[in-house]
Amino acid sequence: EAAVTQSPRSKVAVTGGKVTLSCHQTNNHDYMYWYRQDTGHGLRLIHYSYVADSTEKGDIPDGYKASRPSQENFSLILELASLSQTAVYFCASRTGGDSERLFFGHGTKLSVL
Amino acid sequence: EQQVQQSPASLVLQEAENAELQCSFSIFTNQVQWFYQRPGGRLVSLLYNPSGTKQSGRLTSTTVIKERRSSLHISSSQITDSGTYLCAMEPNYNVLYFGSGTKLTVEP
Secondary structure (H helix, E strand, C coil): CCCEEEECCEEEECCCCCEEEEEEECCCCCEEEEEEECCCCCEEEEEEEEECCEEEECCCCCCCEEECCCCCEEEEEECCCCHHHCEEEEEEEECCCCCCCEEECCCEEEEEC | CCCEEEECCEEEEECCCCEEEEEEECCCCCCEEEEEECCCCCEEEEEECCCEEEEECCEEEEEEHHHCEEEEEECCCCHHHCEEEEEEEEEECCEEEECCCEEEEEEC
């Protein structure tokens, strides 16, 4: 089973502060994603990457930056955290081949105060 | 616009009853996945079903691409099936759009 590890598991940040969420995957997956989940809602795609040193914008990229320094690592950066960015953030990676399954991390609960 | 609609939003069953969850898409897709999420937990892929019918244990997914819909049937529900079930579709290879989910509660 593919392993996707997120850190931290939870974080409290102040408005205007910088927040970095980290994601590490084993199994050498090409694609990595950052999703945001708000209470009672589905997941919305923020950024994704299909190769190291390259990132792509998802549906809601405003206020977020992403970084993929290596195949295994994918970070989400909030340069100026805002109240509206309080949510649970999930990282995911994807295997190729016949089964296009998506593997998720445990999530990071971010509270911006 | 919500591209993936799921129904019902919530469902309460008695143990051993069957559940039928629905998913519809506003645009055409050729990739559909169903996920399960425990409260506060990670999402786990249940079934990848681009078309037709696929079964995994007590779970059966039926996708009719030309009608832009997919369903997930859970037979003989168990208390441990409680959680949220999310449907996702993929109109482009690298982007998945998720529905808001169906919250399932199975009572003894």
